[in-house]
Structure formats: structure tokens, C-alpha cells
Amino acid sequence: MKHISKANLFIAGCSIIAGIASCTNPQGNSNDQNKKTSLVEDSLQKYVDERLAIYETVKLTTNINDLTVSERKILPLLIQAAKIMDELFWQQAYPQRDSLLNSIKDEKTKSFVWINYGPWDRLNGDKPFISGIGPKPDAATFYPTGMTKDELKNSDVKDKYGLYSVIKKDSTGKLSSVPYHILFATELQKASSLLKQAALLAEDEGFKKYLNLRADALVSDNYTASDYAWLDMKTNNLDIIIGPIENYEDKLFNARASYEAYVLVKDKVWSKRLAKYVSMLPELQQGLPVEAKYKKERPGTDSELNAYDVVYYAGDCNAGSKTIAVNLPNDEIIQQKKGTRRSQLKNAMKAKFDKILVPIANELIDKDQQQYINFDAFFANVMFHEVAHGLGIKNTITGKGFVKEALQEQYSWLEEGKADVLGLYMVTGLLKKGELEGDIKQFYTTYMTGILRSVRFGAASAHGKANMQCFNFFKENGAFIRNDNGTYKVDFLKFENSMNKLSRLILTLQGNGDKVAVEKTQKEKAVISAELQSDLDKLTKKGIPVDVIFEQGVDVLGVK
Known part of the structure; x- marks a missing residue:
């Protein structure tokens, strides 16, 4: 170094x-x-x-008794490889x-x-x-x-x-x-070797194939084959997301990827519950509240929606606000041909719900609506945020190429905003169809609290900008009111109407590939007002954490 x-x-x-x-x-x-x-x-x-x-400290653990002997041997190798991503x-x-x-x-x-x-x-x-x-x-x-x-x-x-x-x-x-x-030849060769060693121990053939291909990809920068192999995995208990993946750190062009890694253990019970939703994407795509030309693409459905315990974060995903769900790969061509894998990081999500979201609700949500704060609703809102990355439009309708290329450094925050609001759109539609259980009031009130949680990530974060835009747009459209005592009360009918209007706005901006218009939207909407900042300051004074940091590694897990 x-x-x-x-x-x-x-x-x-x-x-x-x-x-x-x-x-x-x-x-x-x-x-x-x-x-x-x-x-x-x-x-x-x-x-x-x-x-x-x-920051609140959280231990990242899982029940290792559910793992085989070989899987317990694999975990330390995956964590070592992840640590190299952290250094990179x-x-x-x-x-x-x-x-x-x-x-x-x-x-x-x-x-x-x-x-x-x-x-x-x-x-x-x-x-x-x-x-x-x-x-x-x-x-x-x-x-x-x-x-x-x-x-x-x-x-x-x-x-x-x-x-x-x-x-x-x-x-x-x-x-x-x-x-x-x-x-980074030296470091990447070491990480590649560790993945090869893990592959030798892997009992699941799909996981073995992925580890070998990902090991090759690290030392060649050719990730396509390993991305397809990763999507093909169906029966693996362990997983590792590793390599240069997200573009958030490149704020000049939003072009170059940063290294990161997640080491994951599948939650089989929750994963089984989630399996049916991906097949519904094409129908949900057609129902999007936007002109037909902005929803003509057909989302891929040959992918999985799974829940995991995350046992190690490294690199980009461990910097700043901690990711609690992942939608990958980012390659638009692979997304269109194959789809994506949506990974819900259930233990990290539960920690944020208990330690952050519930205390925020107790402080800033109308007393009569606090009863609607619910972990299953929080889990679903986050999950469908990731699923919703597959909805909408990847290619501009104006001949400017991929949306990501047209919007450059303005892409990430608007895409996160799209996933936020279309995730809520999916929840609303599935509840109406009887495909999702729960009360819409739980999902909307928990979503409102989630906005107040995420705006605290600040203007440097794509997720922070996205939630600022949503907050200001929903406020202007009467989706909620601020009581005299500084608490927020959701208007459930206007919340749905605002959701549809914001969905239409974002999908149109993306489809047009109009970077100037997106920049204007960011400057006008992705801001925190003095009043909101005053309310957020209350949370800090009460000692409510903004985010979590982790105790993690082989010692915490009890594996060697």
C-alpha cells in the first residue's frame, strides 16, 4: 500500500x-x-x-449449528477474502x-x-x-x-x-x-486464491461454480460469467457478494466501481416465503402509473428473492449508512436477460428496526398512528424497494442510451428514489390483489417513518437524497401533515395518490434521460428544510442512533 x-x-x-x-x-x-x-x-x-x-454497535451473528462442517470451514475463507476488499x-x-x-x-x-x-x-x-x-x-x-x-x-x-x-x-x-x-494485482490474487480454496470445500455445485468463476473475475475484471453463475445458484446455504460493484464513491461521473463484500448465510424459512413475488414483475410493470412508452420493457423474472443473515460487511457497503438489502447485478444487459437477485439482510434489518426506526416513530409519528409501526411492513417495504429496481426503464426513449449513461452522476440518487416509491407501489398493488398480508396503514406509516430514518443519512448519500425528494414531494401533495407538537400524521388516501404522482415523475425523468431536469429536481427537492432539520435534531438529542456499526468476524461467529 x-x-x-x-x-x-x-x-x-x-x-x-x-x-x-x-x-x-x-x-x-x-x-x-x-x-x-x-x-x-x-x-x-x-x-x-x-x-x-x-452509531449503535450491533453484533453480526447467525446460528452456525445449521451449517455443515464444510460450510463452517468455508466461512473463515470468505471473511478473509472480504477483508481484502476492505483494504482495496x-x-x-x-x-x-x-x-x-x-x-x-x-x-x-x-x-x-x-x-x-x-x-x-x-x-x-x-x-x-x-x-x-x-x-x-x-x-x-x-x-x-x-x-x-x-x-x-x-x-x-x-x-x-x-x-x-x-x-x-x-x-x-x-x-x-x-x-x-x-x-491491485497482488491483493486480487490473494482474494482469488481464497475463493478457490473455498470452492474446493463447497458441497453445493452452484456455489462451487460461482466461487471459481468469481475468483477468475477478480484477476481479469471480466465479471459477466460469474454474475450469471451467481444468478443460477438456487440451493446454496452460503453466499458472498464480492468485487467492485457500486458507483457511489465516484461522484465525478458515477462511472467507476468500488470494492466491497458481504458474507451471507441464507435464512431458508423467510426465503421460501418470498419466492413467489418475482414472477409478478411483468404484471406490475404493466400497471405502472406512467405512459406506455416508459414501461415497454419486460423485466427479467429468472432470479431469486432471498433472506439472509449477513455475517460480514467490507468496503463500500460498510462505509456510511449500512446496506440492509441488495439488488444485483447492476449490469443492465444481465438484468434484462436474466433478472437480478434480491438479497434481504434480515438480521441487520431487524437491528435497524429495533434500535432506530421504532424509537424514531415514538418521537416523531402521531401517537394514534404509532400502533401501525410493524417489522413485517418494514421488511416488505425494504424488500420491494430492491425488487422495484427491476421495474421501470433501463433504456431512454430519447436515443441517449442507458439511463445510467445519460444521467451520469445524477443517476444513483434518482434510481434509489424510483426504487423507494415503486416498492411502495408494489406493496399497494399486492395488498389489493390479496397476495400480501397486512394493513395498508402499517405499510404507509412504517414507510413514513423510514423516510425520517433515511433522510438522516444526509446529502452525500444517494439514499439520503432520494428520501429528501420523497419527503418534500409527499409534503407538497398533502400525503402527511405535521402536527403542532412536531409529530407527523399520514393521510392514507393522499399518500397513495402522491406515490403514483412521484412514480410518474421519476420514470419520466429517467426515460427522457434529461440530466438537466434531474439536476434541477435535486436542487429543488432533495434538500432538508430548517423545520425538518429541527425535528431530526430532536432525535439526536434523545440519543436515537442514525445508523449501526458492527462487531463482526470469526471470533464473533465462533468459527475458526
């Missing part, structure tokens, strides 16, 4: 971060200077102390980690660096919390420092917007791309 020296990490003198203070007199009295620096450090320390408290994500997000940590004396600040994979607070708009660290660069480490969008666009680089490469600039200013499998 390459490290930048301590001298390069910290700007000399008095560069002060996050709007807390600034220093404009470098020639001034050194005692005054020291006092100012001390005040800033004290302020930052207070900030870290307060922000560290927003550090190299992508903040390769100066060790130099930074060595310069910090306070243990709480070190802990906060580990949580955020760097010196920027991911759940507070990437605000710097280390003195001397500037704003987080949109380019991360995927592009040369100072490179403009036009500079790459006008270059002759073949792999300009590739998922699995970085852009480098030589001494003459010429740009080129370097594939991940070359840049």
Missing part, C-alpha cells in the same frame, strides 16, 4: 476545516495562532465526540489512511476515521473532521487531481468511463486508463 507522508496530509499553518473557523493572518502573533489552532482542535474534538454517538476500498477512498491515523492521538477520532473510511463524515455531507483536511474530492482516487470532466471527455482514452479502471496522468499531461486487475 502506498502512503502519503504526514507532511503532505496536513496543510501548514492554520487551514481550518468545515466552516468552524478560518485563519487569515499567517504573520500574526504565534501565541494567538496557537490559541486559534487549539480552539479549532477543541471544536473538532467536540464534533467527533457528538458524531461518534450517532481504503485504497480507493483514502489511501493515506495509515499516515493519517499515526498523526492522530485521540482514540475516538481514530475510531471515527475507521467508520468513515477517511477524514470526512459520510452521514453529514462529507464534512471534514480533521484539522487541515480540505473538502472531499468528487474524483476520489479514480481520476487525477484537478482533472476536469471536459479534459477526460476530449481525450483519446478508450476506457473513459469504465467500471473497472482508474484514469492516470503522466508527466506530459497525457491521460490513460489502468485496469483494476493490474493496479
Whole structure:
């Protein structure tokens, strides 16, 4: 791992971060200077102390007695491979980690660096919390420092917007791309070897095939065959999602993928309950509340909807807000041909429900509606969010190619917003058809509470932006009212109408591939008002966590 020296990490003198203070007199009295620096450090320390408290620690465990002897031997190998993904994500997000940590004396600040994979607070708009660290660069480490969008666009680089490469600039200013499998060759070879070892022990043939193909993919950057093999798995008890997957960290183009891993143990009982819903996608697609041209695609149905206990998070998925459900692969062609696998991370989901969502409801939901807060409704809302990624439109109707390509850095937040509202649309439709049990009031009230939970992830998060948009849109359309005491009350009829209107808006924006219109929508709707922020501050004052961090690994699981 390459490290930048301590001298390069910290700007000399008095560069002060996050709007807390600034220093404009470098020639001034050194005692005054020291006092100012001390005040800033004290302020930052207070900030870290307060922000560290927003996380609740959760142990990631499962019943290993349900696993075979060979599966218990496989788990440590998968966790070792996942740890390598964690190291690779550090190299992508903040390769100066060790130099930074060595310069910090306070243990709480070190802990906060580990949580955020760097010196920027991911759940507070990437605000710097280390003195001397500037704003987080949109380019991360995927592009040369100072490179403009036009500079790459006008270059002759073949792999300009590739998922699995970085852009480098030589001494003459010429740009080129370097594939991940070359840049991270040593680490990826180790991870590949661990997956091969796990494959030798695997009893399930589908899982064995996937592990071998994924091992090959890590060292070649060719993930297609392993993605298909992953979708073909039906009878596996263990699973690992591993590799460069999501684009959230690349805020310049939303093009390049970051490394992550989840190690999973299937919950067979819940998975069986979920199996029927994927087959209903084509019918639900046709019923979408939008013009026919925006729903002409047929979603793939040859995929699975499963529930898992997650026993290890690594890399991108462990940074900032923790994922509680996964819809993969992201490849639009594979999605259209084969579908996706929707993985519900049930133990992590239950932890967030108990420790975060219920306390939020007790504080911010109308007293008469608190009775409708329900884990099965929360589980279904999250589950159908992931299923809903398969609905809608992947190709623009305006000849601009895939929606993702047309919207670039504006894609992720709008896609998450689409999945949120279409997931609710699916719940509503399935309840009316008698295919889902429960009271619509439970789903809508729990969804409303879920919005209040997720907006706390902040403007730096795609999920945070999506929920801000939903909150503001629903408010404008009367889907809920804010009582005089600061609690929220759902209007169930207007909630459904607002859901349909927002679904139509998002699907139209995606289908048109109109990036300018999406940017305008983000600036107008994906914002937190002063009133909402005041209500969210109540949650912090009450000590209600924003998110979770994990105790995880072989020792926690009891496997060696």
C-alpha cells in the first residue's frame, strides 16, 4: 500500500476545516495562532465526540449449528477474502489512511476515521473532521487531481468511463486508463486464491461454480460469467457478494466501481416465503402509473428473492449508512436477460428496526398512528424497494442510451428514489390483489417513518437524497401533515395518490434521460428544510442512533 507522508496530509499553518473557523493572518502573533489552532482542535474534538454517538454497535451473528462442517470451514475463507476488499476500498477512498491515523492521538477520532473510511463524515455531507483536511474530492482516487470532466471527455482514452479502471496522468499531461486487475494485482490474487480454496470445500455445485468463476473475475475484471453463475445458484446455504460493484464513491461521473463484500448465510424459512413475488414483475410493470412508452420493457423474472443473515460487511457497503438489502447485478444487459437477485439482510434489518426506526416513530409519528409501526411492513417495504429496481426503464426513449449513461452522476440518487416509491407501489398493488398480508396503514406509516430514518443519512448519500425528494414531494401533495407538537400524521388516501404522482415523475425523468431536469429536481427537492432539520435534531438529542456499526468476524461467529 502506498502512503502519503504526514507532511503532505496536513496543510501548514492554520487551514481550518468545515466552516468552524478560518485563519487569515499567517504573520500574526504565534501565541494567538496557537490559541486559534487549539480552539479549532477543541471544536473538532467536540464534533467527533457528538458524531461518534450517532452509531449503535450491533453484533453480526447467525446460528452456525445449521451449517455443515464444510460450510463452517468455508466461512473463515470468505471473511478473509472480504477483508481484502476492505483494504482495496481504503485504497480507493483514502489511501493515506495509515499516515493519517499515526498523526492522530485521540482514540475516538481514530475510531471515527475507521467508520468513515477517511477524514470526512459520510452521514453529514462529507464534512471534514480533521484539522487541515480540505473538502472531499468528487474524483476520489479514480481520476487525477484537478482533472476536469471536459479534459477526460476530449481525450483519446478508450476506457473513459469504465467500471473497472482508474484514469492516470503522466508527466506530459497525457491521460490513460489502468485496469483494476493490474493496479491491485497482488491483493486480487490473494482474494482469488481464497475463493478457490473455498470452492474446493463447497458441497453445493452452484456455489462451487460461482466461487471459481468469481475468483477468475477478480484477476481479469471480466465479471459477466460469474454474475450469471451467481444468478443460477438456487440451493446454496452460503453466499458472498464480492468485487467492485457500486458507483457511489465516484461522484465525478458515477462511472467507476468500488470494492466491497458481504458474507451471507441464507435464512431458508423467510426465503421460501418470498419466492413467489418475482414472477409478478411483468404484471406490475404493466400497471405502472406512467405512459406506455416508459414501461415497454419486460423485466427479467429468472432470479431469486432471498433472506439472509449477513455475517460480514467490507468496503463500500460498510462505509456510511449500512446496506440492509441488495439488488444485483447492476449490469443492465444481465438484468434484462436474466433478472437480478434480491438479497434481504434480515438480521441487520431487524437491528435497524429495533434500535432506530421504532424509537424514531415514538418521537416523531402521531401517537394514534404509532400502533401501525410493524417489522413485517418494514421488511416488505425494504424488500420491494430492491425488487422495484427491476421495474421501470433501463433504456431512454430519447436515443441517449442507458439511463445510467445519460444521467451520469445524477443517476444513483434518482434510481434509489424510483426504487423507494415503486416498492411502495408494489406493496399497494399486492395488498389489493390479496397476495400480501397486512394493513395498508402499517405499510404507509412504517414507510413514513423510514423516510425520517433515511433522510438522516444526509446529502452525500444517494439514499439520503432520494428520501429528501420523497419527503418534500409527499409534503407538497398533502400525503402527511405535521402536527403542532412536531409529530407527523399520514393521510392514507393522499399518500397513495402522491406515490403514483412521484412514480410518474421519476420514470419520466429517467426515460427522457434529461440530466438537466434531474439536476434541477435535486436542487429543488432533495434538500432538508430548517423545520425538518429541527425535528431530526430532536432525535439526536434523545440519543436515537442514525445508523449501526458492527462487531463482526470469526471470533464473533465462533468459527475458526
